[in-house]
Amino acid sequence: VADLAGVSTATVSHVINETRAVSAPLTARVLEAMERLHYHPDVVARSLRRRETLTLGLLVPSIEIPFFAVVARDVEAAANEAGYSVILCNSGWSLRREVRYLNDLLARRVDGLLCISLAMTAEHIAPMLRRNTPVVLFDDGTMPGIELDAVEIDNFQGAYDATAHLLALGHRRIGCITGIPNTPLNDARVRGYRQAIERNGIPFDDALLFTGDYTAASGVRHARAVFDLTVPPTAVFAFNDLMAMGVMRAAHARGMRVPDDVAVIGFDGLALTEHTSPPLSTIVQPTAAMSAAAIAMLLERIRGRAPAAPRAKIFKATLAARASTVGYHHGDVSSDV
Template sequence: MKPAKPVESRSAASSTQTATLAEIAREAGVSAPTVSKVLNGRADVAPGTRTRVEELLRSYGYRRRRAEAARSPLIDVVFHELESAWAMEVIRGVENVARDEGLSVVLSESAGRLTPGRTWADQVAARRPHGVVLVLSGLDESQRALLTSRSIPFVVVDPAGDPGADVPSVGATNWHGGLSATRHLVELGHTRIGAISGPSRIMCSRARIDGYRAALETAGLSVDPELIRQGNFHHDMGYRAGLELLRLPDRPTAVFAGNDLQALGVYEAARELGLRIPEDLSVVGFDDLPLARWVGPPLTTVRQPLTEMAEAAAKLVLELGREERPSAGTRVELATSLVVRSSTAPPSA
């Protein structure tokens, strides 16, 4: 019988150790082929056994050697939600890079959860893609360890929370975007400016509303909690929150929406209440999706370079997979910019 190949490992104390598959199997109380199945993401292993073996592989810091890591010609992209034009811009960016590299793209959705389920991680490990791009999502510790042990790099786009210093990520200047949107309304003469944020658990959403607050405070305007509504980045929430704001006795003369879809919900609320945009109400969105140019009136919004962000993430994950030094670093932040169209004007008398 041929001796088992040694595996590369690191102890918690960062001292170099060496363990064979056979040694890991003995410690786990299983056979070496079972350890190999777990390592290769095979599904025919009992859950309890898989967990025990995975814990040992993590404790040894095991990583597949590059020569052994035969990769599929794929990039995995996982969204916390797929049903939006926003997602299409991200997909387009990843596709641009994948096409040039001769790779295909696999799409997954975590059904609104910010962390994909365990089944997803096992499927990715079995596919062995060139890398994983996570959008508004993240990984728990066991999922990170599983992908790391298979030498599958991952990059987070618009991380929901702080991804950690060791997690590569791509984002945009969300705080500055919220600041520039609100400053634009202040400079037009608006003093009662409503805001509809995104989910509070998502970091980019909090940054945009913080930029809104900063613009008001810089202009010497008070931040009125009555004028702020929490949204969820969907059109229907923009509509409902818009109705609440516009039905206030002293309604806002302008609204900054945390994304374009919510801004279009505000459009619908304004029409229902007989308010004209921009004569009676100014509206600013965030993202600059293609539809922002075609609504009536065309929407003033903050351009977030979604396609470029996705391209940067795809390039970064491929560089990490090739063990190259990333050309733009592992924490990338692209600039936002205000795009002024016809949905904003000075407040009427």
């Protein structure tokens, strides 16, 4: 490469490793020579010299859930902007697979990990921390037994706002399809749902809570149970958009009109919610901004520029009110929310 470009081997090294400023004309000659010779730097050897691999791990519970696919896209974009590649690990809701992936990522010497896990504890993440590999929690900002940097949405406020929206439209009996139980994310959303109801002087009814698993099928299944109640709700709040779409499908199958017979609202803000029939009201998570913040937080740890104490960055979700709810008005729409 040096001979073809007419420069020294040191100049080629500086261009490849970005260890010293090289003029634009010389850089162009080196890059052209590399392309003509089909030369690709040995990334592994370079990473061993630098003690960094320029790779990050991203652990998600299920890539089949569209929200996690969106997060993966946004995390990769933010990481690539910073010069890092991302290794995506899809656990399929299996703790065993999560632990196996952690071991794989350690073996690959990733520089950091973004973790979305509903099951891991301090014991599981300990080997990563012993290696001084930074970890940032994403979406569900706590892990039992340890405090780590975290980026998450205000799940309590998001659920409160979704429920308040339905209450403001006149609904007084609101069904709720939750997510995975006994997780901080789910517990916060249940609290938000409950507090909005009780602040309006409406007794909280456990019979209106149904435990889903974030899939459309669970939305369909629990919607049928909701509709079969002796006094069925006039609205349903699902803890993600996929389950909300399942609710609308079940309603359509019964000949029910959305929102005239039952109003439906989801959570996440997937782009496809604008294209359902009717368009789905939802609580929007700013995944691009959250992903950029998580990558920035992780890189600060990697580069030793972060404070010792764990940090938490909490984003506010926003309501996107659409035709699956806003076409419904019943009785006195005044609300204390």
